[in-house]
Amino acid sequence: MVQSSTEFFKNLPPKTCCDCGAVIDEMAESYLNQCDHCLRDVE
Numbered sequence: 001m002v003q004s005s006t007e008f009f010k011n012l013p014p015k016t017c018c019d020c021g022a023v024i025d026e027m028a029e030s031y032l033n034q035c036d037h038c039l040r041d042v043e
């Protein structure tokens with residue numbers, strides 16, 4: 001049985017900030033590893 005890519009991503013755990021561990025729900029910025037707060041803290 002082949003899962004669709006949509007199902008695959010739905011089953012992924014929530015992305016978390018590498019600095020504070022907060023869950024990142026900005027899907028458009030999925031390439032980032034930091035939450036909005038930490039991103040603003042670091043230039």
Ligand SMILES: [Zn+2]
Pocket residue numbers: 017018019020021022034035036037038039
């Ligand atoms: Zn953070």
